[in-house]
Structures are given as C-alpha cells and as structure tokens.
Amino acid sequence: MLSTYRLHTLLCAALLWLGGAAGVSAQWLIYELGFTPEEESVNFSFYTGGYIVVPAQGGAATIVLTTEEGGRFYAVAESSGKYFVAANASVRKAVFAAGAVTASSQSFYTASGPMNRSLLLRSEGSDRSWRVAEILTGRLMTADDESLTGPAPDGSFGVVGSALITATLREDLTGNASAAFNTQNAATAYLIELLEKYGYAPDEGSLAAPMITSEEAAVIDASLFPVATHGQAPAND
Numbered sequence: 546m547l548s549t550y551r552l553h554t555l556l557c558a559a560l561l562w563l564g565g566a567a568g569v570s571a572q573w574l575i576y577e578l579g580f581t582p583e584e585e586s587v588n589f590s591f592y593t594g595g596y597i598v599v600p601a602q603g604g605a606a607t608i609v610l611t612t613e614e615g616g617r618f619y620a621v622a623e624s625s626g627k628y629f630v631a632a633n634a635s636v637r638k639a640v641f642a643a644g645a646v647t648a649s650s651q652s653f654y655t656a657s658g659p660m661n662r663s664l665l666l667r668s669e670g671s672d673r674s675w676r677v678a679e680i681l682t683g684r685l686m687t688a689d690d691e692s693l694t695g696p697a698p699d700g701s702f703g704v705v706g707s708a709l710i711t712a713t714l715r716e717d718l719t720g721n722a723s724a725a726f727n728t729q730n731a732a733t734a735y736l737i738e739l740l741e742k743y744g745y746a747p748d749e750g751s752l753a754a755p756m757i758t759s760e761e762a763a764v765i766d767a768s769l770f771p772v773a774t775h776g777q778a779p780a781n782d
Contacts, residue, residue: 577715588703591706597712606625642656656681660677662679684710685708728761730756733755
C-alpha cells in the first residue's frame with residue numbers, strides 16, 4: 546500500500562537506480578536510514594526510513610526503504626547504489642551515493658561520514674578489523690514535472706523536494722550478517738525477514754526479496770534476530 550499519490554513515482558525511481566548484480570563478500574555493514582524532509586519542498590513525500598546493506602570493502606549497495614504511513618511497509622532496491630571511500634592526504638570518508646532518472650522524475654542521494662571507528666567483524670571463523678564511519682549524513686534531492694501523470698487528484702502538480710539523510714551503523718545487524726552470510730542477497734534476506742517479524746509487509750511495486758539458496762535460507766532463524774526493546778520495531782517510526 547502506497548501512502549500518497551506521488552510516492553509510487555519515487556519508489557519506481559528507487560527501484561531503477563544503478564542496477565547490477567549483488568557482489569560476493571563475507572563481511573557486511575548495515576546502516577539504518579532516516580529521512581527528514583526540508584520545509585521548502587513542494588508536493589514531496591518519501592519513505593520515512595530504511596536500511597542499506599554494503600560490502601565492508603566497498604561496492605554495490607542494496608537499500609530497503611521503510612514507511613509507517615497507513616501501516617508498516619518496505620520496498621527493496623537491490624544493488625541500487627554505491628558505497629566507497631573518498632580520501633586524500635588529510636581526510637578519509639565513507640560515501641553512499643545513488644541516483645535515478647526515470648520517466649519525468651530525477652532523484653539523487655549522497656551521504657558521507659568520517660571513518661572514525663575501528664570495527665572487528667567475524668566471518669568464516671576469522672576476524673578482521675575495518676575502519677568504518679559510525680554515521681553518514683547527506684541529502685536526498687528529487688524533482689518531477691509530472692508531465693506523464695498530470696495533476697494529482699487534489700489538483701496540485703509538479704514535485705520538488707529534498708530531505709536530510711542520516712545513516713547510523715547498526716553494529717548488531719552488521720555483526721550478525723557478517724558472521725552468518727557470504728552473499729549480499731542473503732544478508733538482505735535476513736534484514737527483510739527481521740522486518741517482517743516486526744510487522745512490515747512488501748509495499749506495492751517493491752521488487753521481490755533477493756534470491757538465496759536453501760542453505761542460506763536455513764540460517765535465517767530467530768536466533769539471529771535482536772530482541773526488541775520497549776516494544777519498538779527495528780526501523781524508524
């Protein structure tokens with residue numbers, strides 16, 4: 546179920562970002578996303594939160610968007626962005642970026658943060674230390690002249706909007722995914738299973754959950770799920 550008339554356009558843009566096959570790795574970082582719309586936006590509505598699943602060494606980023614408007618829903622955008630390091634002689638930053646130009650809409654996402662934390666991850670019986678960013682901050686910007694859809698039912702037309710992005714490293718989910726899964730698809734499927742445990746359902750137009758093997762599916766069980774605190778779900782409300 547989509548929360549607004551225009552959310553479907555933005556969802557389609559999300560699902561048609563950079564594309565590409567999910568890479569194979571053994572260690573993952575999972576960031577929890579929050580979006581804060583800015584006041585100058587016009588006819589702008591978007592998901593309230595979500596997660597990104599990225600290889601610790603950098604590469605394709607899979608995003609799972611979430612909303613709590615009219616119920617709890619998620620939308621999967623597999624391998625939909627990039628995660629990499631930007632550095633020079635004085636600074637190193639982790640970067641998440643994605644962009645889409647679809648039909649009459651354009652959307653761009655950039656968030657970055659200083660690599661200010663050492664994180665030890667276990668995978669396949671061995672440990673490795675990674676330098677990571679605890680928080681990524683940035684902005685989403687989108688515009689749509691709605692020339693293909695026409696005015697909304699209330700008579701308004703056109704979209705221009707921006708939102709502040711905050712992505713916070715989830716060490717619990719990161720540790721679980723790195724210890725248990727060798728593929729990005731499996732790490733994403735684990736995250737989706739967790740969301741569904743807390744009452745989230747696929748949004749209209751969402752891509753299907755990524756394909757995983759039966760062996761990977763067997764690993765996804767309640768023993769990997771963090772316990773909810775104070776009745777809260779794992780995503781932003």
